[in-house]
Each structure stands twice: as structure tokens, then as C-alpha cells.
Amino acid sequence: xxxxxxxxxxxxPALLASLRQRLGDRLSTSAAVCAQHGKDESYHAPxxxxxxxxxxxxxxxxxxxxxxxxxxxxxxxFGTGTSLEGHVAALRGGVCIDLAQMNAIVRVNADDLDxxxxxxxxxxxxxxxxxxxxLFFPIDPGADASIGGxxxxxxxxxxxxRYGTMRENVMSLTVVLADGRVIRTARRxxxxxxxxxxxxxxVGSEGTLGVITEVTVRLYGIPEAILAAVCAFPTIAAAVDxxxxxxxxxxxxxxxxxxxxxxxxxxNKYSKLDHRVAPTLFFEFHGSESGVAEQVDTVKALAAExxxxxxxWAASPEARSKLWQARHDAYYAALALRPGSKGWPTDVCxxxxxxxxxxxxxxxxxxQSSIPSALAGHVxxxxxxLIFMIDPQLPEEIAEASxxxxxxxxxxxxMEGTCTGEHGIGYGKMDFLVAEHGEAISVMRSIKxxxxxxxxxxxxxxIRV
Amino acid sequence: xxxxxxxxxxxxPALLASLRQRLGDRLSTSAAVCAQHGKDESYHAPxxxxxxxxxxxxxxxxxxxxxxxxxxxxxxxFGTGTSLEGHVAALRGGVCIDLAQMNAIVRVNADDLDxxxxxxxxxxxxxxxxxxxxLFFPIDPGADASIGGxxxxxxxxxxxxRYGTMRENVMSLTVVLADGRVIRTARRxxxxxxxxxxxxxxVGSEGTLGVITEVTVRLYGIPEAILAAVCAFPTIAAAVDxxxxxxxxxxxxxxxxxxxxxxxxxxNKYSKLDHRVAPTLFFEFHGSESGVAEQVDTVKALAAExxxxxxxWAASPEARSKLWQARHDAYYAALALRPGSKGWPTDVCxxxxxxxxxxxxxxxxxxQSSIPSALAGHVxxxxxxLIFMIDPQLPEEIAEASxxxxxxxxxxxxMEGTCTGEHGIGYGKMDFLVAEHGEAISVMRSIKxxxxxxxxxxxxxxIRV
Numbered sequence: 001x002x003x004x005x006x007x008x009x010x011x012x013p014a015l016l017a018s019l020r021q022r023l024g025d026r027l028s029t030s031a032a033v034c035a036q037h038g039k040d041e042s043y044h045a046p047x048x049x050x051x052x053x054x055x056x057x058x059x060x061x062x063x064x065x066x067x068x069x070x071x072x073x074x075x076x077x078f079g080t081g082t083s084l085e086g087h088v089a090a091l092r093g094g095v096c097i098d099l100a101q102m103n104a105i106v107r108v109n110a111d112d113l114d115x116x117x118x119x120x121x122x123x124x125x126x127x128x129x130x131x132x133x134x135l136f137f138p139i140d141p142g143a144d145a146s147i148g149g150x151x152x153x154x155x156x157x158x159x160x161x162r163y164g165t166m167r168e169n170v171m172s173l174t175v176v177l178a179d180g181r182v183i184r185t186a187r188r189x190x191x192x193x194x195x196x197x198x199x200x201x202x203v204g205s206e207g208t209l210g211v212i213t214e215v216t217v218r219l220y221g222i223p224e225a226i227l228a229a230v231c232a233f234p235t236i237a238a239a240v241d242x243x244x245x246x247x248x249x250x251x252x253x254x255x256x257x258x259x260x261x262x263x264x265x266x267x268n269k270y271s272k273l274d275h276r277v278a279p280t281l282f283f284e285f286h287g288s289e290s291g292v293a294e295q296v297d298t299v300k301a302l303a304a305e306x307x308x309x310x311x312x313w314a315a316s317p318e319a320r321s322k323l324w325q326a327r328h329d330a331y332y333a334a335l336a337l338r339p340g341s342k343g344w345p346t347d348v349c350x351x352x353x354x355x356x357x358x359x360x361x362x363x364x365x366x367x368q369s370s371i372p373s374a375l376a377g378h379v380x381x382x383x384x385x386l387i388f389m390i391d392p393q394l395p396e397e398i399a400e401a402s403x404x405x406x407x408x409x410x411x412x413x414x415m416e417g418t419c420t421g422e423h424g425i426g427y428g429k430m431d432f433l434v435a436e437h438g439e440a441i442s443v444m445r446s447i448k449x450x451x452x453x454x455x456x457x458x459x460x461x462x463i464r465v
Numbered sequence: 466x467x468x469x470x471x472x473x474x475x476x477x478p479a480l481l482a483s484l485r486q487r488l489g490d491r492l493s494t495s496a497a498v499c500a501q502h503g504k505d506e507s508y509h510a511p512x513x514x515x516x517x518x519x520x521x522x523x524x525x526x527x528x529x530x531x532x533x534x535x536x537x538x539x540x541x542x543f544g545t546g547t548s549l550e551g552h553v554a555a556l557r558g559g560v561c562i563d564l565a566q567m568n569a570i571v572r573v574n575a576d577d578l579d580x581x582x583x584x585x586x587x588x589x590x591x592x593x594x595x596x597x598x599x600l601f602f603p604i605d606p607g608a609d610a611s612i613g614g615x616x617x618x619x620x621x622x623x624x625x626x627r628y629g630t631m632r633e634n635v636m637s638l639t640v641v642l643a644d645g646r647v648i649r650t651a652r653r654x655x656x657x658x659x660x661x662x663x664x665x666x667x668v669g670s671e672g673t674l675g676v677i678t679e680v681t682v683r684l685y686g687i688p689e690a691i692l693a694a695v696c697a698f699p700t701i702a703a704a705v706d707x708x709x710x711x712x713x714x715x716x717x718x719x720x721x722x723x724x725x726x727x728x729x730x731x732x733n734k735y736s737k738l739d740h741r742v743a744p745t746l747f748f749e750f751h752g753s754e755s756g757v758a759e760q761v762d763t764v765k766a767l768a769a770e771x772x773x774x775x776x777x778w779a780a781s782p783e784a785r786s787k788l789w790q791a792r793h794d795a796y797y798a799a800l801a802l803r804p805g806s807k808g809w810p811t812d813v814c815x816x817x818x819x820x821x822x823x824x825x826x827x828x829x830x831x832x833q834s835s836i837p838s839a840l841a842g843h844v845x846x847x848x849x850x851l852i853f854m855i856d857p858q859l860p861e862e863i864a865e866a867s868x869x870x871x872x873x874x875x876x877x878x879x880m881e882g883t884c885t886g887e888h889g890i891g892y893g894k895m896d897f898l899v900a901e902h903g904e905a906i907s908v909m910r911s912i913k914x915x916x917x918x919x920x921x922x923x924x925x926x927x928i929r930v
Binding site for chain 1: 577646648650655656665713714816817846890902908909916
């Protein structure tokens with residue numbers, strides 16, 4: 001999709017001066033710094049902001065937003081730049097607020113199984129910090145994203161089938177509003193019936209309703225037993241049917257991931273592994289020793305019925321880490337299959353009863369296409385990803401990826417699914433959002449206009465105002 | 466709290482005529498019918514609407530709301546009238562939409578573990594319908610409430626510690642907006658990153674942002690093994706400490722309920738039981754046979770360390786049903802302790818690390834008070850309830866209950882908790898909501914004004930416009 005870039009005006013010198021006065025050398029207008037902050041990891045055209053402010057506190061973010069509000073200048077929050085639908089592109093210029101220096105772990109309440117962190121803390125940083133507590137933060141979108149960014153994009157990933165997404169795991173947020181006021185969306189109680197659910201409103205709002213500066217998340221005890229496994233299947237349908245039966249049986253599997261043969265070939269080469277080049281499921285089981293043994297028995301029996309009997313196990317932390325790192329590198333591995341290519345990643349999510357059909361039809365499309373692609377997914381949720389490896393210099397490849405993407409999203413919507421399970425809308429999927437939500441888009445637009453009347457917060461993303 | 470009743474004007478005759486033309490004898494203005502629809506199960510003063518419309522479809526609700534919008538007449542949605550903070554009181558008159566006749570189970574997708582029901586379907590009706598599928602809907606607030614009402618109030622109850630609240634278990638809603646337009650908030654995918662989370666915005670909005678007419682909820686497989694138990698403890702602190710350690714150990718207990726000695730005395734008398742009159746925990750364990758056995762072993766060991774060694778077990782469906790019916794009748798049982806009294810129920814929820822302290826301080830307050838009360842709670846979530854049994858004719862008793870309630874809520878807020886874990890705000894806790902949320906109230910108000918600019922949807926509830 002081509003973004004509509006409108007009203008791009010240079011920054012007011014007075015605004016720049018005020019920001020510089022406040023931030024000193026933590027305000028940058030260097031072309032390199034700005035360029036780096038206008039792009040994510042996708043195929044979307046980069047759009048550099050006019051300046052980048054490296055904030056160190058909620059107060060500082062509030063001051064920056066207040067100043068920008070006074071000049072009706074766009075404000076784009078930036079975490080680690082690992083989003084995939086153009087979320088951080090400064091379509092109308094403006095000031096990017098880089099939150100990486102807000103990386104303090106504010107408080108861990110081990111007894112309450114929660115932690116409060118500044119928005120720039122990454123998930124790996126938090127888990128490293130938690131190492132000696134016996135607790136962990138399970139949401140794992142692959143990239144070592146910032147927790148603020150993960151909240152803003154409603155991230156999920158491999159563990160979501162067991163632990164939920166950021167929707168379920170964010171308890172409370174500190175948010176800077178469009179006029180610079182600061183709110184806290186909730187207290188630390190596990191549940192509340194006190195008023196509108198502002199936490200969930202800001203989770204997934206992609207910086208368009210406010211800038212998230214602190215996040216309180218749920219933590220979990222590290223399970224007594226963890227066991228990972230890889231199993232190849234004769235066909236992708238056989239693998240998907242195993243997933244569906246596992247979920248329908250209520251087995252509390254922690255991870256259940258599908259990689260197609262192209263993706264397995266890619267990770268073998270990229271990570272120097274020797275997995276069978278076949279549709280493959282990656283599993284992880286969490287629980288007590290006996291609970292894990294019970295889950296494994298059931299899943300092995302289900303898999304065997306579908307021709308999946310070649311389980312390779314990983315029990316030690318090192319073996320598991322190696323296995324999941326290969327899974328997480330799938331995107332880079334796919335790109336490496338075609339040197340010089342750029343990735344066009346996309347994802348959809350459908351009810352699990354439609355998953356096999358959705359994947360089969362999508363694979364038929366891909367088989368007839370001229371551009372290479374690979375499929376992987378968090379199939380326990382009904383969520384899967386495609387990556388097209390395109391040459392961005394060739395308009396016909398962009399057009400073909402776009403056509404395949406359109407067809408896949410239309411197929412998912414037809415099957416009562418969503419146009420994105422976890423990547424978000426950014427400016428890449430705005431038309432699909434309209435197709436998905438119909439009249440409900442008007443409610444989203446009313447909320448956006450109520451909370452950001454001058455449209456300064458990450459303008460041009462999610463909905464057209 | 467005394468509600469501010471303002472601008473109560475009689476219904477426009479033309480509106481009445483239009484409604485009657487559309488609904489025939491499903492529009493009632495009888496004093497008895499109106500009176501019945503203006504009260505819930507609490508101490509709050511009833512406020513009858515001017516008319517009650519018995520709707521049979523989303524289209525009909527949309528037509529009613531459109532007509533009322535044209536005359537700027539209040540619209541109050543009504544399920545079973547079992548709310549506890551004055552939610553259905555027609556503070557400014559207007560039209561009550563009774564949704565009880567919208568009681569069709571629209572669709573059960575057993576393979577996807579979800580069901581779509583009209584708003585008037587009650588939780589027991591749904592579970593009765595599901596009986597032969599091996600699935601169940603776990604949310605259980607005690608009363609046989611309508612699922613639309615449970616969504617509107619973000620209900621939770623005894624199973625929430627394991628299965629979550631309506632927040633986690635509503636997948637999608639059909640909502641009639643303030644101008645009569647109809648939206649669907651989401652599709653049937655398990656997760657989505659597509660736009661603002663409208664589902665969670667309407668869950669808990671208490672009819673102030675729209676009228677919920679259909680709900681898609683998650684279902685779960687009935688566990689292979691279910692075991693319930695009751696265990697008395699020497700002190701309330703011993704019982705609460707057992708709860709805290711159970712939760713902190715990550716044991717996936719399905720229910721863990723606390724009743725104080727007054728409440729146990731009440732249910733013994735009301736339900737003709739012979740439990741020890743002592744602080745008591747009610748448990749339920751769900752899982753595989755071996756999984757339940759493992760949970761039971763761990764919890765028994767934890768309880769024994771706190772002097773709880775008198776477990777009474779209930780394994781058969783009949784025995785479990787009897788046990789939980791007694792728990793659910795706790796409210797009526799408490800009222801029966803003081804014949805002729807009216808109940809003032811209230812609830813708070815705190816981080817579990819503060820639960821013992823919060824309950825202990827609250828019990829000290831109660832011990833020094835002249836009015837009788839009983840305490841029960843879904844303590845696994847940090848949530849507990851008080852019921853004051855008051856003579857509503859005696860202003861000094863109302864004042865005393867109000868004072869104790871104020872102190873309990875202030876204590877919960879001080880402990881980073883919430884003013885209500887599950888009863889909601891209605892018009893009974895509006896001041897507490899302000900105390901809890903501070904500046905965030907302004908965001909709630911902006912949303913309310915954006916979606917209901919004429920303030921016709923359940924006016925006078927949650928926030929002052």
C-alpha cells in the first residue's frame with residue numbers, strides 16, 4: 001500500500017529551539033539518526049522524522065508532547081524499530097520520541113507476579129533481570145522488542161497459545177496523552193470492574209492515542225519441567241490437523257509452531273541445522289514433571305495418527321534455546337534464501353476450525369506464483385505468517401506480493417478471521433482494517449478524534465481521520 | 466451515595482406512540498412493570514423507567530435506540546436485574562430495553578471452542594444447552610445473570626482465578642450505538658492486532674456506550690476430573706495465607722473462595738448444612754485425574770501448615786452442586802440472619818500480597834461496628850466482598866454501612882487495589898472511581914462524550930458527564 005503523505009511541513013524553528021533547550025544533545029536532527037528512526041523491518045518505504053528526541057522519563061515525554069501539541073506537530077513513539085507494517089514511519093514528518101533510554105525496571109512484585117518497567121525495557125532484558133526470582137515474562141514475538149512497543153502493537157508470538165498476548169498480560173500503563181497530560185490506566189489488582197478498560201484501549205493503539213511510557217505486566221513462575229520437540233510431517237495438512245486436535249483436546253501446550261518445507265530449508269541453511277525439509281511442528285510443553293509427561297503422551301499419539309512420529313527432543317536450556325533461536329531467525333533465514341531480497345512479511349489469524357483450509361488455499365496460491373515465499377506460524381492460535389522474498393526494485397514483484405497478500409487477507413476475513421493476528425495495522429493494512437470492521441471503524445475514528453483532536457499522534461496509522 | 470436526579474421529563478407522547486406502533490404490547494408503561502425494571506438486588510434506591518420495551522432482535526433494539534435518540538430520551542438496557550450498584554436505575558426516566566426475550570443461542574462452534582448468544586441468554590441456559598457437547602462456559606458470578614449483562618458489567622465470580630473474567634472470555638460483541646447504528650466489535654479469531662480493542666471497551670461499560678445485543682464467548686472442555694473441597698481454618702489469616710501461597714505456587718486451582726465465620730453460620734442455617742462455623746475455604750480443582758491429584762496434594766500440604774486439615778470432599782456432580790449452591794446463596798443466607806434486613810453488598814480487589822492485611826484491617830473495623838456483616842470472596846484474585854445487613858429505615862445504619870464501605874475502599878486504593886473487583890460502578894461507586902483513576906477519568910469522559918454526545922445511554926452511571 002502507498003501511504004498518503006500530506007501536509008509535511010518542516011519543523012517550526014521555535015519548536016526545535018524549545019526541544020533543544022529541554023533535551024540538549026538528546027535531540028538529534030542528523031540525517032542518519034532520522035533515517036534510522038523512520039524505518040522498521042518490513043518492505044514499507046521509510047519516512048524519516050525531522051528530529052529524534054531521546055527521552056529519559058515520563059515527564060520528559062510529557063514535555064515533548066506538550067511542545068509538539070502547541071505546534072500541531074506529529075509525534076511518533078519509537079521502541080526498537082522491529083515492527084512490520086510501517087508503524088514508525090514519519091509519514092508527515094515531526095518528532096520521533098526514542099524510548100530506548102527509558103530502560104529502568106521500576107519494580108518487581110514477586111509475590112504478586114507482576115513487574116513495572118519503563119517502555120524501553122526489552123523482553124530479554126526483563127527476563128535476564130528476573131533470572132534469580134524463578135519468574136519469567138512469557139510474551140515472545142521473536143524480536144527482542146521493547147515492552148512499550150509490544151504493548152503498543154498488542155504483540156504476541158510463540159507462547160501466546162498458553163499465556164495469551166499483550167492484551168491479557170498488560171495490567172496497567174502509564175500513558176502521555178496528546179496534550180501532554182499523564183495518566184495511569186489501572187491499579188495493580190488482578191481484576192477490576194472500575195470503569196472503561198483504558199488499558200486494553202491503549203494496548204494495540206500503535207501510538208495513535210498516546211505515548212506509552214511505563215508498563216506493568218504479569219509474570220509467571222518458571223515451570224518445574226519444560227520440554228521442547230520438533231516433529232516433521234508428511235504434509236502440511238497432517239501437521240495442521242495435529243495442531244487442531246491438540247488445541248481441541250484442551251492440552252495446555254505452551255508453544256506449537258508450524259514451519260513449511262521452504263521455511264525449514266531456510267533455517268537449516270541459516271542456522272546450520274539438519275532438520276528434515278518437510279512441514280514441521282515445533283512444540284514446547286510446560287508443567288510439572290508428570291504433567292509434561294502426560295501432555296507429551298497425548299500429543300505424540302495425536303501426531304502419530306497423522307504420520308508425525310519423528311520427534312526430536314530438547315530438554316536442556318541450551319538445546320531449547322538453540323531450537324527456538326532457529327525458529328526466531330526464520331525471517332532472516334528466509335531472506336537469506338534469496339540474497340539481496342527484501343522481506344514482505346504478513347500475517348492473518350482464523351478460527352482454528354478453518355486453519356487447515358486457509359493454509360491449503362494459501363499454499364495453492366503460492367505454488368502458482370513466481371516469487372519465493374515461506375510460511376510459519378503460531379498455529380495454536382490459528383495465526384500464521386507468510387514472508388515474500390522480493391526484489392524491491394522490481395515493481396512486478398511488489399505487485400505480485402501485494403496480490404497474494406490481498407487474497408490471503410480476503411480469505412481470512414471470509415473465514416471469520418482477522419487481517420492481522422499480531423503484526424498490527426501500521427499504514428500497511430489500513431484498507432484491510434476497513435474491510436474487517438465495517439461500521440465499527442467509525443467508532444475507532446470517534447475515539448481517535450476525541451483523544452487526539454489535532455491528529456498529532458502517529459498520524460496516518462490504523463485509521464484515516 | 467445519593468444519585469443526582471436531574472432533568473427527569475415525561476416521555477414525549479410522539480415517542481411513546483412510535484414505540485408502541487413498532488412493539489405493540491411488548492411496550493409496557495404499567496407502574497408495576499416499570500417499578501420492577503428500576504431496581505437491582507442492592508440497597509440502592511429504585512428509579513423506575515417511564516416505559517419498558519421487550520425487544521426481540523438487534524434490529525428492534527436499534528429501532529428503539531434510534532427513536533429515543535431522536536427525542537434525546539434515556540435508554541437503559543436490562544438483563545436479569547441482578548446487578549449490585551444501581552446499574553439499571555432509570556435516574557432520569559426514559560425507556561428500559563428488557564433483553565430477556567433475546568434468548569436464542571445463535572451458534573455453537575464446538576471445534577473453535579466458542580459460542581454466540583443473544584444478550585438475554587443466561588449462563589445456566591447456555592451451560593444447559595452445551596450439556597452434550599463436553600464443553601462449558603465457566604464464568605459464574607453466582608446469580609443466573611444474562612450473558613449480555615455479564616459482558617456489560619465485566620462479571621467474574623468463582624471461576625475467574627482459573628478462567629479469567631468476562632474481559633478475557635468475550636471474543637466479540639454486537640452493539641447498538643447511541644444513534645442506532647449497529648457494529649460488530651471483532652471477528653472470531655482467537656487473537657487480533659487489528660485496530661482498537663472495541664470488545665474490551667464495551668465489556669464493563671455498563672450500557673453507557675452502547676447496548677450489547679449479541680455476545681461471542683469462549684468455551685472450555687469439561688475437565689476430565691473435577692474435585693471440590695471445603696476446609697475450615699483456625700483464623701481468617703491462616704486461610705488467607707493458604708490462598709496466597711497457593712496462587713504464588715502457580716497451582717492452577719479453578720476456584721478458591723473464602724467465607725468468614727459469620728458467612729459460614731449464615732449458610733449453615735440457610736442451606737441446612739453442618740459446616741464448622743470458622744473461616745473456611747471452598748476449593749475446586751480441574752484437570753486430568755493425575756493433575757488434580759497433584760494439585761490436591763500440594764494444596765493439602767499448604768493448608769496443613771496453616772492449621773487447615775479438615776478437608777471435606779465433594780467429587781460427584783451432585784455433591785459439588787450442593788456445595789457451590791450454598792456458596793452462591795451466601796448473599797441470601799446473610800440477609801436471612803437478620804430477617805427484614807436489606808443487603809448492602811460491596812467488593813474490592815487488591816494485589817494478593819496485600820490481601821491478608823486488607824482483610825485483617827477490614828475485619829477490625831467490622832468488629833467495632835454496630836451493624837452485622839459477613840465477608841466472602843474470590844480470594845484467589847485478591848477480590849473479596851462484604852455484605853452489610855441493614856435496616857433501610859434507619860438512616861444511622863445506612864450512614865454506618867457507608868462509613869465502613871468508604872474505609873474499605875480507601876484501604877484497597879491505598880494498597881494499589883481497585884474500588885470494585887467485579888460489582889462495577891453503577892451510580893454507587895462513582896466517587897470512588899474518581900479517587901481510583903484521577904486524570905484518567907477525563908479520558909473515560911472523552912470517550913463517553915464521543916460515543917454518546919447526548920448522554921442518553923444509561924445516564925448518571927460510571928462517570929459524570
